[in-house]
Amino acid sequence: MSLISADHICVRLGGEEVLHDVSLRLEPGEIVTVVGPNGSGKSTLLRAMLGIVPVAGGRVTRAAGLRLGYVPQKLMIDRSMPISVRRFLSLPLRVGAADVAAVLARVGMEGQQEAQLTALSGGQLQRVLLARALLGRPQVLMLDEPTQGLDQPGEAAFYRLIEEVRTETGCAVLMVSHDLHVVMAASDRVICLNGHVCCEGAPHVVSTAPEYRALFGLGTRGALALYRHEHDHDHNAGPDHGHDHHHHPHTHDHHHA
Protein backbone atom coordinates (compact mmCIF):
# COMPACT_ATOMS: atom_id res chain seq x y z
CA MET A 1 0.00 0.00 0.00
CA SER A 2 1.09 3.58 -0.57
CA LEU A 3 2.83 5.45 2.22
CA ILE A 4 1.05 8.66 1.47
CA SER A 5 -1.33 9.60 -1.28
CA ALA A 6 -3.31 12.54 -2.53
CA ASP A 7 -6.59 11.67 -4.22
CA HIS A 8 -8.04 14.28 -6.53
CA ILE A 9 -7.13 17.14 -4.23
CA CYS A 10 -8.01 20.75 -4.93
CA VAL A 11 -6.40 23.58 -2.99
CA ARG A 12 -7.53 27.19 -2.89
CA LEU A 13 -5.33 29.95 -1.59
CA GLY A 14 -6.95 33.36 -1.18
CA GLY A 15 -9.92 32.34 -3.33
CA GLU A 16 -7.75 31.19 -6.19
CA GLU A 17 -7.56 27.57 -7.15
CA VAL A 18 -3.90 26.68 -7.03
CA LEU A 19 -4.24 22.93 -7.41
CA HIS A 20 -6.97 21.23 -9.37
CA ASP A 21 -7.72 17.52 -9.22
CA VAL A 22 -4.20 16.38 -8.37
CA SER A 23 -3.56 12.75 -7.51
CA LEU A 24 -0.26 11.35 -6.38
CA ARG A 25 0.82 8.18 -4.62
CA LEU A 26 4.15 7.52 -3.02
CA GLU A 27 5.34 3.91 -2.74
CA PRO A 28 8.08 2.71 -0.38
CA GLY A 29 11.60 3.40 -1.60
CA GLU A 30 10.81 5.47 -4.68
CA ILE A 31 12.07 8.94 -5.49
CA VAL A 32 9.37 11.10 -7.01
CA THR A 33 10.07 14.60 -8.19
CA VAL A 34 7.46 17.22 -8.88
CA VAL A 35 8.58 19.72 -11.51
CA GLY A 36 6.78 22.71 -12.89
CA PRO A 37 7.21 26.41 -13.58
CA ASN A 38 7.11 29.01 -10.83
CA GLY A 39 3.59 29.40 -9.51
CA SER A 40 2.53 25.96 -10.69
CA GLY A 41 1.57 24.86 -7.17
CA LYS A 42 4.52 22.56 -6.48
CA SER A 43 5.22 23.80 -2.97
CA THR A 44 1.50 23.99 -2.27
CA LEU A 45 1.15 20.33 -3.21
CA LEU A 46 3.86 19.41 -0.73
CA ARG A 47 2.34 21.62 1.95
CA ALA A 48 -1.10 20.11 1.34
CA MET A 49 0.33 16.62 1.70
CA LEU A 50 1.98 17.66 4.95
CA GLY A 51 -1.31 19.06 6.20
CA ILE A 52 -0.01 22.63 6.41
CA VAL A 53 -2.60 23.97 3.96
CA PRO A 54 -6.11 22.50 3.98
CA VAL A 55 -7.51 20.84 0.88
CA ALA A 56 -10.75 22.19 -0.54
CA GLY A 57 -11.58 18.91 -2.20
CA GLY A 58 -10.29 15.37 -2.39
CA ARG A 59 -8.26 13.85 0.40
CA VAL A 60 -4.74 13.13 1.59
CA THR A 61 -4.23 9.69 3.11
CA ARG A 62 -1.25 8.60 5.17
CA ALA A 63 -0.32 5.10 6.20
CA ALA A 64 -0.99 4.62 9.91
CA GLY A 65 1.87 5.88 12.07
CA LEU A 66 3.78 7.23 9.09
CA ARG A 67 7.10 8.84 10.02
CA LEU A 68 7.65 11.87 7.87
CA GLY A 69 10.74 14.02 7.49
CA TYR A 70 10.48 17.48 5.98
CA VAL A 71 13.16 19.72 4.53
CA PRO A 72 11.75 23.22 4.00
CA GLN A 73 12.64 25.42 1.07
CA LYS A 74 14.91 27.49 3.16
CA LEU A 75 15.36 28.37 6.74
CA MET A 76 15.11 32.09 7.30
CA ILE A 77 17.61 31.93 10.05
CA ASP A 78 17.53 35.34 11.60
CA ARG A 79 20.87 36.67 12.72
CA SER A 80 19.22 37.69 15.95
CA MET A 81 19.07 34.10 17.18
CA PRO A 82 22.30 32.47 18.26
CA ILE A 83 21.93 28.74 17.73
CA SER A 84 24.38 25.94 17.06
CA VAL A 85 23.89 23.01 14.70
CA ARG A 86 23.65 20.64 17.66
CA ARG A 87 20.98 22.72 19.37
CA PHE A 88 19.02 23.04 16.14
CA LEU A 89 18.99 19.28 15.63
CA SER A 90 17.38 18.93 19.07
CA LEU A 91 14.24 20.79 17.99
CA PRO A 92 11.58 19.96 18.85
CA LEU A 93 12.74 16.60 20.28
CA ARG A 94 15.94 16.32 22.27
CA VAL A 95 18.54 14.11 20.61
CA GLY A 96 21.57 12.38 22.12
CA ALA A 97 25.13 13.42 21.21
CA ALA A 98 25.90 10.10 19.51
CA ASP A 99 22.87 10.38 17.22
CA VAL A 100 23.79 13.95 16.35
CA ALA A 101 27.35 12.94 15.49
CA ALA A 102 26.16 10.01 13.38
CA VAL A 103 23.61 11.95 11.39
CA LEU A 104 26.02 14.83 10.75
CA ALA A 105 28.59 12.35 9.47
CA ARG A 106 25.93 10.85 7.20
CA VAL A 107 25.23 14.19 5.50
CA GLY A 108 28.91 15.12 5.24
CA MET A 109 28.94 17.62 8.09
CA GLU A 110 30.99 15.69 10.64
CA GLY A 111 32.36 17.65 13.55
CA GLN A 112 30.15 20.68 12.87
CA GLN A 113 28.07 20.33 16.03
CA GLU A 114 29.16 23.60 17.55
CA ALA A 115 29.04 25.69 14.38
CA GLN A 116 26.50 28.49 14.47
CA LEU A 117 23.71 28.11 11.92
CA THR A 118 24.22 31.67 10.75
CA ALA A 119 27.84 30.85 9.85
CA LEU A 120 26.93 28.01 7.47
CA SER A 121 26.88 28.28 3.69
CA GLY A 122 23.67 27.56 1.81
CA GLY A 123 24.75 24.03 0.96
CA GLN A 124 25.81 23.28 4.52
CA LEU A 125 22.51 24.58 5.86
CA GLN A 126 20.58 22.31 3.50
CA ARG A 127 22.62 19.36 4.74
CA VAL A 128 21.83 20.26 8.33
CA LEU A 129 18.14 20.50 7.45
CA LEU A 130 18.36 17.08 5.84
CA ALA A 131 20.12 15.73 8.93
CA ARG A 132 17.33 17.05 11.12
CA ALA A 133 14.74 15.34 8.93
CA LEU A 134 16.70 12.07 9.04
CA LEU A 135 16.83 12.02 12.85
CA GLY A 136 13.17 10.99 12.92
CA ARG A 137 14.01 7.87 10.85
CA PRO A 138 11.47 8.90 8.24
CA GLN A 139 9.65 6.50 5.94
CA VAL A 140 8.91 9.47 3.72
CA LEU A 141 11.25 12.36 3.12
CA MET A 142 9.72 15.51 1.65
CA LEU A 143 11.98 18.20 0.26
CA ASP A 144 10.85 21.56 -1.07
CA GLU A 145 13.34 22.90 -3.61
CA PRO A 146 16.22 21.65 -1.48
CA THR A 147 18.96 22.99 -3.75
CA GLN A 148 17.77 26.53 -4.21
CA GLY A 149 20.74 28.83 -4.11
CA LEU A 150 23.32 26.07 -4.58
CA ASP A 151 25.74 26.01 -7.49
CA GLN A 152 25.55 23.12 -9.94
CA PRO A 153 28.19 20.87 -8.35
CA GLY A 154 26.53 21.53 -4.98
CA GLU A 155 23.18 20.58 -6.45
CA ALA A 156 24.46 17.36 -7.96
CA ALA A 157 26.18 16.41 -4.71
CA PHE A 158 23.01 17.06 -2.74
CA TYR A 159 20.88 14.88 -5.01
CA ARG A 160 23.50 12.13 -4.82
CA LEU A 161 23.23 12.34 -1.06
CA ILE A 162 19.44 11.98 -1.25
CA GLU A 163 19.82 8.92 -3.43
CA GLU A 164 22.33 7.37 -1.01
CA VAL A 165 19.99 7.99 1.89
CA ARG A 166 17.17 6.34 -0.01
CA THR A 167 19.34 3.33 -0.79
CA GLU A 168 20.49 2.96 2.80
CA THR A 169 17.24 3.57 4.64
CA GLY A 170 14.71 2.56 2.01
CA CYS A 171 12.71 5.72 2.63
CA ALA A 172 10.54 7.16 -0.09
CA VAL A 173 11.40 10.65 -1.30
CA LEU A 174 9.05 13.32 -2.61
CA MET A 175 10.86 16.37 -3.92
CA VAL A 176 9.80 19.60 -5.47
CA SER A 177 12.16 21.21 -7.87
CA HIS A 178 12.49 23.51 -10.77
CA ASP A 179 16.02 22.65 -11.72
CA LEU A 180 15.17 19.88 -14.09
CA HIS A 181 18.23 18.31 -15.56
CA VAL A 182 19.86 17.19 -12.32
CA VAL A 183 16.60 16.16 -10.75
CA MET A 184 15.55 14.08 -13.69
CA ALA A 185 18.61 11.91 -13.40
CA ALA A 186 18.05 11.25 -9.71
CA SER A 187 14.35 10.42 -9.86
CA ASP A 188 12.42 7.23 -10.43
CA ARG A 189 9.33 9.09 -11.41
CA VAL A 190 8.67 12.67 -12.41
CA ILE A 191 5.38 14.50 -12.12
CA CYS A 192 5.00 17.54 -14.25
CA LEU A 193 2.69 19.98 -12.52
CA ASN A 194 1.02 23.16 -13.64
CA GLY A 195 -1.98 23.56 -11.36
CA HIS A 196 -2.88 20.04 -12.40
CA VAL A 197 -0.82 17.00 -13.33
CA CYS A 198 0.25 17.57 -16.93
CA CYS A 199 2.08 14.33 -17.30
CA GLU A 200 3.98 11.85 -15.22
CA GLY A 201 6.22 8.83 -15.55
CA ALA A 202 9.84 7.82 -15.78
CA PRO A 203 12.20 10.75 -16.41
CA HIS A 204 13.05 9.81 -19.99
CA VAL A 205 9.39 9.32 -20.82
CA VAL A 206 8.32 12.61 -19.29
CA SER A 207 11.10 14.55 -20.93
CA THR A 208 9.76 13.55 -24.35
CA ALA A 209 6.09 14.06 -23.52
CA PRO A 210 4.46 16.88 -25.46
CA GLU A 211 2.95 18.38 -22.30
CA TYR A 212 6.37 18.58 -20.72
CA ARG A 213 7.85 20.16 -23.79
CA ALA A 214 5.05 22.67 -23.90
CA LEU A 215 5.96 23.65 -20.38
CA PHE A 216 9.69 23.67 -20.58
CA GLY A 217 10.58 23.94 -24.22
CA LEU A 218 12.69 21.72 -26.41
CA GLY A 219 16.29 20.76 -26.21
CA THR A 220 17.25 23.16 -23.48
CA ARG A 221 18.06 20.49 -20.96
CA GLY A 222 15.15 22.05 -19.19
CA ALA A 223 17.04 24.51 -17.08
CA LEU A 224 16.86 27.38 -19.52
CA ALA A 225 13.13 27.25 -20.05
CA LEU A 226 11.77 28.27 -16.73
CA TYR A 227 9.63 31.03 -18.04
CA ARG A 228 6.04 31.13 -16.99
CA HIS A 229 4.21 29.85 -20.04
CA GLU A 230 0.89 31.39 -20.95
CA HIS A 231 -0.80 28.33 -22.30
CA ASP A 232 0.19 24.76 -22.29
CA HIS A 233 -2.64 22.91 -23.95
CA ASP A 234 -6.39 22.98 -24.51
CA HIS A 235 -7.76 24.61 -21.41
CA ASN A 236 -11.40 25.45 -21.39
CA ALA A 237 -11.44 28.22 -18.86
CA GLY A 238 -14.88 27.23 -17.66
CA PRO A 239 -16.02 27.75 -14.09
CA ASP A 240 -15.26 24.16 -13.16
CA HIS A 241 -11.99 24.35 -14.99
CA GLY A 242 -12.99 21.32 -17.01
CA HIS A 243 -10.34 20.32 -19.44
CA ASP A 244 -10.04 17.16 -21.35
CA HIS A 245 -6.43 16.59 -22.06
CA HIS A 246 -5.10 13.13 -21.68
CA HIS A 247 -2.94 12.16 -18.79
CA HIS A 248 -0.05 9.91 -19.48
CA PRO A 249 0.14 7.26 -16.83
CA HIS A 250 3.44 6.02 -18.13
CA THR A 251 4.80 2.92 -16.59
CA HIS A 252 7.98 3.57 -14.75
CA ASP A 253 10.99 1.50 -14.02
CA HIS A 254 12.63 1.67 -10.64
CA HIS A 255 16.35 1.88 -10.25
CA HIS A 256 16.64 0.35 -6.86
CA ALA A 257 20.14 -0.37 -5.82
Added chain:
Amino acid sequence: MLDDFLVRAALAGVGLSLATGPLGAFVVWRRMAYFGDATAHAAILGVALALATGLPIVAGTLVVAAAMAVTVAGLAARGWAMDTTLGVLAHSALAFGLVAVSYFPSVRTDLSSYLFGDILAVTRGDLGLIWGGAVAVAVLLLWRWQALLTSTLNEDLAHASGLNPDRERLVLVLAMALTVAVSLKVVGALLIAAMLIIPAAAARGLARSPEGMALGATLIGALATLAGLRLSLWQDTPAGPSIIVAAAACFVVAAVLGRVRRA
Protein backbone atom coordinates in the same frame (compact mmCIF):
# COMPACT_ATOMS: atom_id res chain seq x y z
CA MET B 1 13.27 44.29 54.84
CA LEU B 2 10.24 44.81 52.61
CA ASP B 3 9.52 47.95 54.55
CA ASP B 4 12.22 49.74 52.61
CA PHE B 5 10.76 51.19 49.43
CA LEU B 6 14.11 50.78 47.65
CA VAL B 7 14.21 47.08 48.46
CA ARG B 8 10.69 46.67 47.15
CA ALA B 9 11.61 48.59 44.01
CA ALA B 10 14.67 46.44 43.41
CA LEU B 11 12.69 43.25 43.95
CA ALA B 12 9.99 44.45 41.57
CA GLY B 13 12.50 45.11 38.82
CA VAL B 14 14.35 41.85 39.32
CA GLY B 15 11.08 39.92 39.35
CA LEU B 16 9.94 41.58 36.16
CA SER B 17 13.19 40.57 34.45
CA LEU B 18 12.19 36.91 34.84
CA ALA B 19 9.43 37.59 32.32
CA THR B 20 10.99 40.24 30.12
CA GLY B 21 14.24 38.29 29.63
CA PRO B 22 12.90 35.19 27.83
CA LEU B 23 9.91 37.02 26.32
CA GLY B 24 12.20 39.78 25.07
CA ALA B 25 14.34 37.18 23.34
CA PHE B 26 11.31 36.00 21.38
CA VAL B 27 10.34 39.58 20.63
CA VAL B 28 13.77 40.09 19.06
CA TRP B 29 13.86 36.74 17.22
CA ARG B 30 10.38 37.14 15.78
CA ARG B 31 10.76 40.87 15.12
CA MET B 32 7.80 41.66 17.31
CA ALA B 33 9.07 44.99 18.64
CA TYR B 34 6.13 46.96 17.32
CA PHE B 35 3.80 44.27 18.58
CA GLY B 36 5.15 44.85 22.06
CA ASP B 37 4.63 48.58 21.63
CA ALA B 38 1.02 48.17 20.53
CA THR B 39 0.22 45.90 23.43
CA ALA B 40 1.95 48.15 25.93
CA HIS B 41 0.31 51.32 24.66
CA ALA B 42 -3.08 49.67 24.95
CA ALA B 43 -2.39 49.41 28.68
CA ILE B 44 -3.21 53.11 29.10
CA LEU B 45 -6.63 52.39 27.67
CA GLY B 46 -6.81 49.58 30.21
CA VAL B 47 -6.13 52.07 33.00
CA ALA B 48 -9.09 54.14 31.81
CA LEU B 49 -11.26 51.02 31.68
CA ALA B 50 -10.25 50.08 35.21
CA LEU B 51 -11.00 53.56 36.54
CA ALA B 52 -14.37 53.63 34.81
CA THR B 53 -15.46 50.23 36.06
CA GLY B 54 -13.78 50.14 39.44
CA LEU B 55 -11.69 47.14 38.48
CA PRO B 56 -8.14 46.88 39.81
CA ILE B 57 -5.69 48.60 37.44
CA VAL B 58 -3.91 45.32 36.74
CA ALA B 59 -7.13 43.62 35.68
CA GLY B 60 -8.10 46.49 33.37
CA THR B 61 -4.72 46.59 31.68
CA LEU B 62 -4.62 42.80 31.36
CA VAL B 63 -7.99 42.71 29.62
CA VAL B 64 -7.24 45.51 27.18
CA ALA B 65 -3.67 44.39 26.51
CA ALA B 66 -4.88 40.85 25.82
CA ALA B 67 -7.59 42.14 23.49
CA MET B 68 -5.03 44.25 21.62
CA ALA B 69 -2.51 41.41 21.45
CA VAL B 70 -5.09 38.95 20.11
CA THR B 71 -6.32 41.50 17.56
CA VAL B 72 -2.82 42.19 16.30
CA ALA B 73 -1.93 38.51 16.13
CA GLY B 74 -5.17 37.83 14.24
CA LEU B 75 -4.46 40.57 11.71
CA ALA B 76 -0.93 39.27 11.26
CA ALA B 77 -2.25 35.78 10.56
CA ARG B 78 -4.52 37.21 7.88
CA GLY B 79 -1.55 38.81 6.19
CA TRP B 80 -2.07 42.49 6.90
CA ALA B 81 0.90 44.73 6.30
CA MET B 82 2.17 44.56 9.83
CA ASP B 83 4.41 47.57 9.88
CA THR B 84 1.60 49.99 9.04
CA THR B 85 -1.15 48.16 10.91
CA LEU B 86 0.87 48.04 14.10
CA GLY B 87 1.86 51.66 13.72
CA VAL B 88 -1.80 52.64 13.45
CA LEU B 89 -2.87 50.44 16.35
CA ALA B 90 -0.01 51.27 18.69
CA HIS B 91 -0.32 55.01 18.43
CA SER B 92 -4.10 55.04 18.30
CA ALA B 93 -4.30 52.91 21.43
CA LEU B 94 -2.02 55.33 23.23
CA ALA B 95 -3.94 58.40 22.05
CA PHE B 96 -7.33 56.91 22.88
CA GLY B 97 -6.00 55.87 26.26
CA LEU B 98 -4.67 59.35 27.03
CA VAL B 99 -7.95 60.95 26.00
CA ALA B 100 -9.94 58.41 28.01
CA VAL B 101 -7.98 58.86 31.24
CA SER B 102 -8.32 62.63 30.98
CA TYR B 103 -11.95 62.15 32.01
CA PHE B 104 -10.69 61.09 35.42
CA PRO B 105 -9.29 64.22 37.08
CA SER B 106 -7.59 62.17 39.79
CA VAL B 107 -5.36 60.58 37.16
CA ARG B 108 -4.62 63.74 35.25
CA THR B 109 -2.07 64.81 37.78
CA ASP B 110 -0.73 61.29 38.03
CA LEU B 111 -0.54 60.37 34.37
CA SER B 112 3.22 60.16 34.17
CA SER B 113 3.25 57.28 36.66
CA TYR B 114 1.32 55.20 34.11
CA LEU B 115 3.46 56.33 31.22
CA PHE B 116 6.84 55.96 32.90
CA GLY B 117 6.11 53.71 35.84
CA ASP B 118 6.29 54.39 39.52
CA ILE B 119 8.64 51.75 40.76
CA LEU B 120 9.49 53.60 43.95
CA ALA B 121 5.84 53.42 45.00
CA VAL B 122 5.55 49.65 44.61
CA THR B 123 3.62 48.18 47.54
CA ARG B 124 3.82 44.67 49.00
CA GLY B 125 0.65 43.85 47.11
CA ASP B 126 2.16 45.11 43.85
CA LEU B 127 5.23 43.04 44.53
CA GLY B 128 3.10 39.91 44.87
CA LEU B 129 1.35 40.68 41.58
CA ILE B 130 4.58 41.43 39.73
CA TRP B 131 6.31 38.27 40.92
CA GLY B 132 3.21 36.15 40.40
CA GLY B 133 2.74 37.41 36.85
CA ALA B 134 6.42 37.28 35.93
CA VAL B 135 6.88 33.75 37.26
CA ALA B 136 3.73 32.67 35.41
CA VAL B 137 5.14 34.07 32.15
CA ALA B 138 8.52 32.42 32.73
CA VAL B 139 6.92 29.05 33.51
CA LEU B 140 4.65 29.30 30.47
CA LEU B 141 7.61 30.03 28.18
CA LEU B 142 9.75 27.30 29.73
CA TRP B 143 6.95 24.78 29.34
CA ARG B 144 6.51 25.58 25.62
CA TRP B 145 10.21 26.31 25.04
CA GLN B 146 11.04 23.61 22.47
CA ALA B 147 7.85 24.15 20.52
CA LEU B 148 8.23 27.94 20.61
CA LEU B 149 11.80 27.78 19.34
CA THR B 150 10.87 25.40 16.55
CA SER B 151 7.99 27.49 15.29
CA THR B 152 10.04 30.66 15.61
CA LEU B 153 12.69 29.18 13.31
CA ASN B 154 10.25 27.89 10.72
CA GLU B 155 6.50 27.42 10.98
CA ASP B 156 6.32 24.76 8.27
CA LEU B 157 9.01 22.78 10.04
CA ALA B 158 7.03 23.03 13.27
CA HIS B 159 3.90 21.92 11.46
CA ALA B 160 5.67 18.93 9.94
CA SER B 161 6.88 18.00 13.44
CA GLY B 162 3.30 17.81 14.62
CA LEU B 163 3.27 21.19 16.37
CA ASN B 164 0.71 23.91 15.87
CA PRO B 165 2.45 27.25 15.19
CA ASP B 166 -0.79 29.18 15.74
CA ARG B 167 -1.04 27.82 19.27
CA GLU B 168 2.56 28.77 19.99
CA ARG B 169 1.91 32.27 18.72
CA LEU B 170 -1.03 32.49 21.09
CA VAL B 171 1.26 31.49 23.96
CA LEU B 172 3.49 34.45 23.16
CA VAL B 173 0.52 36.77 22.81
CA LEU B 174 -0.79 35.84 26.24
CA ALA B 175 2.67 36.09 27.76
CA MET B 176 2.95 39.56 26.27
CA ALA B 177 -0.38 40.72 27.68
CA LEU B 178 0.46 39.40 31.13
CA THR B 179 3.91 41.00 31.05
CA VAL B 180 2.45 44.35 30.06
CA ALA B 181 -0.12 44.21 32.83
CA VAL B 182 2.42 43.55 35.57
CA SER B 183 5.14 45.86 34.29
CA LEU B 184 3.00 48.99 34.04
CA LYS B 185 3.86 49.94 37.59
CA VAL B 186 7.57 49.26 37.13
CA VAL B 187 8.57 50.95 33.87
CA GLY B 188 5.28 52.34 32.52
CA ALA B 189 3.48 51.91 29.23
CA LEU B 190 5.98 53.83 27.12
CA LEU B 191 9.03 51.89 28.24
CA ILE B 192 7.80 48.30 28.49
CA ALA B 193 8.89 47.55 24.93
CA ALA B 194 12.33 48.95 25.76
CA MET B 195 12.59 46.61 28.74
CA LEU B 196 11.79 43.72 26.40
CA ILE B 197 14.10 44.61 23.55
CA ILE B 198 17.18 46.26 24.99
CA PRO B 199 18.33 43.53 27.41
CA ALA B 200 17.68 40.82 24.80
CA ALA B 201 19.55 42.77 22.14
CA ALA B 202 22.42 43.28 24.59
CA ALA B 203 22.54 39.55 25.33
CA ARG B 204 22.57 38.65 21.63
CA GLY B 205 26.18 39.62 21.06
CA LEU B 206 27.41 37.54 23.99
CA ALA B 207 25.28 34.41 23.66
CA ARG B 208 25.93 31.22 21.67
CA SER B 209 22.57 29.57 22.24
CA PRO B 210 18.92 30.63 22.49
CA GLU B 211 18.90 29.64 26.15
CA GLY B 212 22.04 31.65 26.79
CA MET B 213 20.44 34.68 25.20
CA ALA B 214 17.23 34.39 27.24
CA LEU B 215 19.20 33.93 30.46
CA GLY B 216 21.53 36.77 29.55
CA ALA B 217 18.57 39.05 28.86
CA THR B 218 17.14 38.20 32.28
CA LEU B 219 20.41 38.97 34.05
CA ILE B 220 20.98 42.17 32.11
CA GLY B 221 17.40 43.25 32.84
CA ALA B 222 17.94 42.67 36.56
CA LEU B 223 21.28 44.44 36.48
CA ALA B 224 19.78 47.39 34.62
CA THR B 225 17.04 47.67 37.24
CA LEU B 226 19.53 47.83 40.09
CA ALA B 227 21.82 50.23 38.27
CA GLY B 228 18.91 52.39 37.17
CA LEU B 229 17.56 52.66 40.71
CA ARG B 230 21.01 53.61 41.89
CA LEU B 231 21.23 56.29 39.21
CA SER B 232 17.77 57.55 40.09
CA LEU B 233 18.69 57.87 43.75
CA TRP B 234 22.02 59.50 43.08
CA GLN B 235 20.90 62.01 40.45
CA ASP B 236 17.27 62.31 41.53
CA THR B 237 16.09 61.24 38.07
CA PRO B 238 12.81 59.41 37.29
CA ALA B 239 13.27 55.73 38.10
CA GLY B 240 11.65 54.06 35.05
CA PRO B 241 13.62 55.99 32.43
CA SER B 242 16.77 55.61 34.52
CA ILE B 243 16.38 51.83 34.34
CA ILE B 244 16.13 51.97 30.56
CA VAL B 245 19.16 54.27 30.42
CA ALA B 246 21.09 51.65 32.40
CA ALA B 247 19.84 48.92 30.04
CA ALA B 248 21.01 50.96 27.05
CA ALA B 249 24.41 51.34 28.71
CA CYS B 250 24.52 47.55 29.14
CA PHE B 251 23.74 47.20 25.44
CA VAL B 252 26.67 49.41 24.49
CA VAL B 253 29.03 47.54 26.80
CA ALA B 254 27.82 44.17 25.46
CA ALA B 255 28.22 45.33 21.87
CA VAL B 256 31.80 46.40 22.53
CA LEU B 257 32.57 43.17 24.43
CA GLY B 258 31.07 41.10 21.64
CA ARG B 259 33.17 42.86 19.06
CA VAL B 260 36.34 42.50 21.09
CA ARG B 261 35.70 38.79 21.61
CA ARG B 262 35.11 38.17 17.92
CA ALA B 263 38.14 40.16 16.84
